[in-house]
Amino acid sequence: MPKKIRLGILGGGGDSLIGILHRVASQINDNYEIVGAVFNPDHNASIEFAKQIDVPTNRIYKDFDTLIEEELKLPEEERIQVCSVQTPNFLHYPMAKKLLDNGFHVICEKPMTMTYEEAKSLQESHTKSGKVFALTHTYTGYPMVRQMREMIKAGALGKIHKVDARYYQGWINPIIHDKEQRSSVWRLDPTKAGISSCMGDIGVHAFNLVEYTTGLDVKSILCDFNYLYEDNQMDVDGTVLIRMGEHVKGVIRASQVATEEENGLAIRIYGQKGGFVWEQEKPNFLYYFEEGKPLQVYKPGHQYNSEFSLEGTKLPPGHPEGIFDSMANIYLGAARAIRGEAQNDGAFPTMRDGVRGMNFIEATVESHKSGNVWVELD
Amino acid sequence: MPKKIRLGILGGGGDSLIGILHRVASQINDNYEIVGAVFNPDHNASIEFAKQIDVPTNRIYKDFDTLIEEELKLPEEERIQVCSVQTPNFLHYPMAKKLLDNGFHVICEKPMTMTYEEAKSLQESHTKSGKVFALTHTYTGYPMVRQMREMIKAGALGKIHKVDARYYQGWINPIIHDKEQRSSVWRLDPTKAGISSCMGDIGVHAFNLVEYTTGLDVKSILCDFNYLYEDNQMDVDGTVLIRMGEHVKGVIRASQVATEEENGLAIRIYGQKGGFVWEQEKPNFLYYFEEGKPLQVYKPGHQYNSEFSLEGTKLPPGHPEGIFDSMANIYLGAARAIRGEAQNDGAFPTMRDGVRGMNFIEATVESHKSGNVWVELD
Amino acid sequence: MPKKIRLGILGGGGDSLIGILHRVASQINDNYEIVGAVFNPDHNASIEFAKQIDVPTNRIYKDFDTLIEEELKLPEEERIQVCSVQTPNFLHYPMAKKLLDNGFHVICEKPMTMTYEEAKSLQESHTKSGKVFALTHTYTGYPMVRQMREMIKAGALGKIHKVDARYYQGWINPIIHDKEQRSSVWRLDPTKAGISSCMGDIGVHAFNLVEYTTGLDVKSILCDFNYLYEDNQMDVDGTVLIRMGEHVKGVIRASQVATEEENGLAIRIYGQKGGFVWEQEKPNFLYYFEEGKPLQVYKPGHQYNSEFSLEGTKLPPGHPEGIFDSMANIYLGAARAIRGEAQNDGAFPTMRDGVRGMNFIEATVESHKSGNVWVELD
Amino acid sequence: MPKKIRLGILGGGGDSLIGILHRVASQINDNYEIVGAVFNPDHNASIEFAKQIDVPTNRIYKDFDTLIEEELKLPEEERIQVCSVQTPNFLHYPMAKKLLDNGFHVICEKPMTMTYEEAKSLQESHTKSGKVFALTHTYTGYPMVRQMREMIKAGALGKIHKVDARYYQGWINPIIHDKEQRSSVWRLDPTKAGISSCMGDIGVHAFNLVEYTTGLDVKSILCDFNYLYEDNQMDVDGTVLIRMGEHVKGVIRASQVATEEENGLAIRIYGQKGGFVWEQEKPNFLYYFEEGKPLQVYKPGHQYNSEFSLEGTKLPPGHPEGIFDSMANIYLGAARAIRGEAQNDGAFPTMRDGVRGMNFIEATVESHKSGNVWVELD
């Protein structure tokens, strides 16, 4: 393995939720070193945080534009190679675009952009740039998710005819039922959070999981949202009927008011020869139904798994790895892509996943607003 | 307890699937004695079967009409009091109607009738008759389903805003993918099986469970079916968006091609204060999510349960009772009603459940055929 | 099937815990008819109960001896064929012995007798009588327990080297910690309950399950009891090391103070080629570990099960049957034996199981009292 | 937070199993920086590996003694502060002792030493040194294990009376049944692996978990091993009866031939007021039985947890953290101790745990060899 890749961080400060996940994930396989960052919009906070986590402060910039400007002045072999964008949603597009346009690789949080329009524009920049773009749909890094994908590719289910995905959380429940709170939280303010809360934040993970595991595209959708209160303008719950081709149908269910649910992402896929069930909160158990046979429970690290799944496990079977390890697998995939190494095509979610995700989110809103009618995805 | 109730059986012969469930259930609480029957259309088969299970053969009639005729000749204190209708679907309506019209109580399998029209007609007969009519939506007899209903009534969830029910089976999977088989099996022949396969056979159970547990009515639905093959005219899979009132939404999912799923009926209900999850294949575990508290797992027979739930358990906690015991609880409710004893209003599914079930089934077909549009239930 | 077998009941009155289980179990497969009984020592109570459950009162006898006397006067084709002994422990031996000596078949609750001495004496009577004797170790009737037995016989585990059984209950916990209660409850009074509480009541079920499933005999044991309080003379908890032959070892754990455990009987069996895990409270799930393969989950009713297992299931997969159905399978086995029909040798626990059970119970007490030393079983 | 702690690594090379766990764990909370190491006995391999993981090679020493010698020459503010000992068992004692004697803090793998004698000697060095010594009983870092400990301390179980721990693995199964393999693998060679295989390698984890969670000391033990073959001299399976004081009893079960079990560490603790069940392979679910209440399922990150448990979680509920995160919590505790910060006394396993562990292992061997008799722990 060559020297560590020089990583820049945008967002993910000490006050953030997701920063720790990226930082740890980037270190897990000894591939990255943080050399520069804008952790916070407040420069002092950024520097304070850099000290706390013992990152040298000389390349902690006062803002994103300065980071680009200054880094470009450095010799290429010192310069940040890849930036990880962990800022709030509305900053993903401008940051990612400028990074690609200036020759940086990008690792970017979801949702990729605020609109489908932006997504397509970013895709153009990406194509022109020739750089690596990885989207952190975290759950695709789990060894058992990868095992599903590989087994489906290898025909374990035969022709798929039904997909059922769910992402249920409950954290908005106490907020939505409090008039005060539901009108003040930024998540439920469309001017700040974008056109969708539930579908944009978590439904899109479920959508991505569906396409990632089945290898099929969602062709059209019909969506019904629930807002719970007249004075709330953002979906906090929704069900989406999906069609994935001739006689391949399914449903994506998402909720932020499924009281006391935590992070209930799950998927069921059924085909002519078999079926799969997987649940994010017990990520190391994959249930495989084979026509006429007892249910089989796959677990990570066993030799019966595919190579791609096995490479995502660091310890022998029975040592539970979790979400940090899953994200680390995505960072590993990105590292290899940056180094130009060959690898499995599911090693990390790509620009295409991001574009499709934005297409999906806008389609759900359109479908709901138009009275729950079918809307085609591109 | 007075003498056992004199029970007549229609259908449920030795060749049937469901007969054993009814026979055992009727005996479990020592309330019924089988005194007459038409187990099969073939009289000899009926008599043979009566001998096998040691039921006196003198009142094994050659057909249903004869049963009515002959029984009416008997003095009232010898006559069959209640008939259990376990014949194929198309016979439920004519049999149940004639029974009610002639002063018999009725226990009837689902779906109650072939059409919504018939259902309303049967309701009229029922109202006129003043007799007991119990519909065997078997799953409503489970102690933990009854516990859900009672806790919801008592406010454990606060205002409900989301319901999600599923009934996934896989047994049609090997049939549907075989051209020969799918065109010959009566289940997929609309002239024999009625207008719906998946929704009529199992979706309706999920629908009933939703209304039974929440105490809310489904107001309107939007449905999408999957037929899998062009040459198949019956739904084998479908998803139904439901609305149960102002900002109360949900989904009912049903499938007969969820490969190797067995009898996967399950429900999730979420409200302002809490949520419930229950699965039919692990019927003795009820998961209660209370806002801000650890998940609680309710089990039958414990003193913390409601009286209604407790009365459905015969042994101390930890002795798993199952589907026979669940059906027995419905038979127990019917027995008490026949005897005119006061009891919980959820003791057995009623004519109203049957009427609503047929309304639901027809609405799903209408919605699908009309291009997946909203259809109101009455 | 010939006419129903004429069944007599001893004990199991309306005030009893276990009577309902036997009554329902005897009816489930249409094999038995209750024709006579002494439900309670109080004759009036017996008659009242007979009326309640609608059993004719003419053969409800005032006591056991009268039952024998009067029944013997009846012509053989009317006489009780088999008696089910459901009285308190100390009555099992005298009743079962007199029944066998007078030519009745016997179905008997566990523990079979109060002492090993009595067990051997009963065995003699049994041998002489040539009658059927079935011991109701209820759990051996579960389809998945029978599946384990058959697969082990067929070599699924190869040579077994380790067995681990557990039976944890918690119901004595609130009693034992209350000085008043623990000195007054008859269960903890050795003059009434016999030499052992925990091992005699539930440990013996675990012991039986070990021998039933593995087909191996326990050769020697070493036991340590816990009494919790100095003033309590009965074991309420204990662990037993077991040896089942050359390099085949294991452990049986039993407790009545495993706080809030319900009926936690479970077994793990490991051999050269594979392992099994089964838990009584989820009786329809059998976990099969095969060297080098994903865990397999067996469930009742599937064609991949053995014939013996399949015959214990009445409905298709996914319809949970429970403890009543398990006991019914034992009653079915006894019925066939009474009729002299050929069947699987595990169809019901036998006299041998009873004798070995008493040997085990006495050995655990001896081992503990002698300072936790090894004691051989015969 | 001050600058990162300067960490040295002994063992844990690219060919090792456990090295990755320590490396990742040390980075997770940004507390440590690897500045020196002897990853392998072969110096070139050590240097190669350092390059691979991008650790500067100038302080990769040719052997342990050189590391000590050279580091001591460095100014204190550059010198390694703490060494992590991840070498094979026989090297733990000499390395840890010399490190302490020379003023280094130590993080050490289990079993702490080869003999109880060595353990006591190391304890002396430790006391004299005044340095931090942390023993990596990995499982004590799980948030739910810590929650158990805190709730027990706070009285959630009342007086404990029963403990039951299990550690079942299956990986030796294919080895032991192959004559060739079982005589060649170093794990089963007492001259290389020490006096015990199963108890020394995994039983000691279960023992530690028992003492860590209950806060009670094991006072005496009685052990029975299984060697499976005459020509094998090392225990591959064993059961240990334990006594933890007046009327507090229990059992520790360990196996390396529990076919296809992975890393099956589990514990059950019962007391007057309640009980706990926890399983390592589903580490984020803690089952709490409270007398008279429904079972409660605790999960990490919720506000109902203790402060100590909460501090071991990095993301909101529902994001599964695993074994790397558990080990990271132990490294975090060690870091704070090294910096002299106050913290929970369960922040990491200590020298006392190591001494007791060795005492336990030797006692089990003594008990077994003496014919399964009680042996006191000191």
Ligand SMILES: NC(=O)c1ccc[n+]([C@@H]2O[C@H](COP(=O)([O-])OP(=O)(O)OC[C@H]3O[C@@H](n4cnc5c(N)ncnc54)[C@H](O)[C@@H]3O)[C@@H](O)[C@H]2O)c1
């Ligand atoms: N993949 C996943 O599973 C997952 C989970 C949670 C969040 N996310 C995504 O991660 C992103 C961040 O979410 P979060 O919950 O951590 O948000 P957060 O609000 O907790 O943190 C955002 C961070 O960005 C910093 N920031 C804001 N503006 C900035 C600017 N102009 N320049 C630099 N830094 C700036 C803030 O100071 C803060 O540290 C979101 O897009 C969210 O959708 C993804």
Ligand SMILES: NC(=O)c1ccc[n+]([C@@H]2O[C@H](COP(=O)([O-])OP(=O)(O)OC[C@H]3O[C@@H](n4cnc5c(N)ncnc54)[C@H](O)[C@@H]3O)[C@@H](O)[C@H]2O)c1
């Ligand atoms: N509640 C539930 O969970 C559940 C489960 C399965 C079936 N069912 C319902 O039970 C009914 C029966 O289903 P099944 O699977 O047992 O069907 P089946 O075809 O296996 O059995 C039908 C029985 O009815 C008898 N029969 C047919 N025509 C008759 C006639 N004219 N007179 C008398 N007997 C006649 C047949 O001989 C047979 O014994 C159906 O309506 C089905 O929807 C309900």
Ligand SMILES: NC(=O)c1ccc[n+]([C@@H]2O[C@H](COP(=O)([O-])OP(=O)(O)OC[C@H]3O[C@@H](n4cnc5c(N)ncnc54)[C@H](O)[C@@H]3O)[C@@H](O)[C@H]2O)c1
């Ligand atoms: N197989 C199992 O899983 C299981 C479970 C529970 C109990 N049991 C066994 O069943 C037996 C009964 O247990 P229980 O809990 O029902 O006891 P119980 O005390 O609840 O009931 C005993 C019944 O026997 C009657 N009786 C007492 N003396 C009698 C006499 N002389 N003649 C006739 N009837 C008499 C009583 O009136 C009462 O109806 C016990 O031996 C017990 O070990 C077995």
Ligand SMILES: NC(=O)c1ccc[n+]([C@@H]2O[C@H](COP(=O)([O-])OP(=O)(O)OC[C@H]3O[C@@H](n4cnc5c(N)ncnc54)[C@H](O)[C@@H]3O)[C@@H](O)[C@H]2O)c1
């Ligand atoms: N805490 C846990 O759960 C856990 C799990 C596994 C192993 N362990 C313990 O970790 C230790 C290591 O186990 P492993 O499975 O990684 O062993 P391993 O044999 O896979 O690795 C040992 C490493 O030590 C190196 N080494 C050997 N001699 C050395 C020397 N003289 N100087 C420097 N390096 C040397 C080897 O080159 C190798 O890299 C053992 O003591 C084991 O008991 C603990």
